[in-house]
Amino acid sequence: MKERPRPIHAPMEQFPVVDGSLAPGGIPLPRLADRAGATPFYVYDRAVMRRQVEALREALPDAISLHYAIKANPMPAVVQFLAGVVDGFDLASHGEMLVALDTGMPPSEISIAGPGKSDRELLAASAAGVIVNVESPAELERLAELAGREGYRPRVAVRVNPDFELKSSGMKMGGGPKPFGVDAEKVPALIRRAVELDLDYRGLHIFSGSQNLRPEAIVEAQQKSFELARRLHEESGESIVKLNIGGGFGIPYFPGESRLPLAPIGENLAELLDLHGDALGGAEVILELGRYIVGEAGLYVCRVVDRKVSRGQVFLVTDGGLHHHLAASGNFGQVIRKNYPVAVANRMEEEERESASVVGPLCTPLDLLADRAELPPARPGDLIAIFQSGAYGLTASPTAFLSHPRPVEMVV
Numbered sequence: 001m002k003e004r005p006r007p008i009h010a011p012m013e014q015f016p017v018v019d020g021s022l023a024p025g026g027i028p029l030p031r032l033a034d035r036a037g038a039t040p041f042y043v044y045d046r047a048v049m050r051r052q053v054e055a056l057r058e059a060l061p062d063a064i065s066l067h068y069a070i071k072a073n074p075m076p077a078v079v080q081f082l083a084g085v086v087d088g089f090d091l092a093s094h095g096e097m098l099v100a101l102d103t104g105m106p107p108s109e110i111s112i113a114g115p116g117k118s119d120r121e122l123l124a125a126s127a128a129g130v131i132v133n134v135e136s137p138a139e140l141e142r143l144a145e146l147a148g149r150e151g152y153r154p155r156v157a158v159r160v161n162p163d164f165e166l167k168s169s170g171m172k173m174g175g176g177p178k179p180f181g182v183d184a185e186k187v188p189a190l191i192r193r194a195v196e197l198d199l200d201y202r203g204l205h206i207f208s209g210s211q212n213l214r215p216e217a218i219v220e221a222q223q224k225s226f227e228l229a230r231r232l233h234e235e236s237g238e239s240i241v242k243l244n245i246g247g248g249f250g251i252p253y254f255p256g257e258s259r260l261p262l263a264p265i266g267e268n269l270a271e272l273l274d275l276h277g278d279a280l281g282g283a284e285v286i287l288e289l290g291r292y293i294v295g296e297a298g299l300y301v302c303r304v305v306d307r308k309v310s311r312g313q314v315f316l317v318t319d320g321g322l323h324h325h326l327a328a329s330g331n332f333g334q335v336i337r338k339n340y341p342v343a344v345a346n347r348m349e350e351e352e353r354e355s356a357s358v359v360g361p362l363c364t365p366l367d368l369l370a371d372r373a374e375l376p377p378a379r380p381g382d383l384i385a386i387f388q389s390g391a392y393g394l395t396a397s398p399t400a401f402l403s404h405p406r407p408v409e410m411v412v
């Protein structure tokens, strides 16, 4: 009887190996652990972020602008680095706005989205000149009122709740009710209202999904985004400066997944620009990406504290866990728990393998970083590295849960 081969992780070759250890930025992780002062820690590699952006620039038409969605990783040193390689930032809060503006990125290239923006956020964006992606008619009125009181003329774009969705499994269809954006059919009236209020209307923002590894799904969503933008633009009769068509580019996290091919997306975008560019008045077309730019560049590193065997199963108990990295534990929006790619970072050249589960110090069975992974036999003191940890890692985790110290973050 033939066994079906088990699906495996995409190769994680983005970091060099030096002296048998994984070495982001060329620095072996044991050395970086000493620099960090303590484990666990996160480390982000500039060279990998730069490579991701270069791959995008290579594959996509020159006319496409690249924005970084800061919520994927808001560490100031990361955002500062990316300010030099992307064309703009997208924000989801006032806190992110302060980080973004500190980098020197021009406010005209920064936009803020999100339902339920506070008065403080609307006023700060107006004062700074950051584009507000308006999410409802009431928000537009509140923005006009707050800014008008101070004599500011806010830059606004309308975030559209599209009448379609980025398909992930080939079965999802139809954009339904959403807390995000303004239903497409109500957008032209809202644009006219923005102009009537004498706000600085900049354009449209259409975001249809996240973490997609199927180029044909992204191609289809982008085609629909262009068609929708053109229809809304023509209906409103107002000229636009920018069209943000969202992102959704995924990275491989789980066994059986492979890296997203960019070429078909680039070719399709070139055709869409040819087809609709003039009708859109030559508006700048923007892609906003978070995890694609930073996800592959990050490692979460923790140390083995104890090695135990329970009824035949090896457990590597580490000082890191779900309180620092909720997504790797499988508790950040996953339906079925699967392992992130993981390595014993100081035993990269060892051939021997055993099945071991990597767990954290929290008293809950949810605190599982890898379930029966094939790893070189590890001992207390060894370093465990979780790959694909540069996006939605630390800031998407419940760091206060069980009151352990917060990990250090470093950029190399």
Ligand SMILES: *Cc1c(COP(=O)(O)O)cnc(C)c1O
Residues within 6 Å of the ligand: 069, 071, 072, 090, 113, 207, 209, 210, 211, 246, 247, 248, 249, 288, 289, 290, 291, 292, 391
């Ligand atoms: C979160 C978010 C993004 C980034 O999504 P990624 O999957 O990290 O690329 C982009 N745009 C908006 C509006 C978002 O809310």
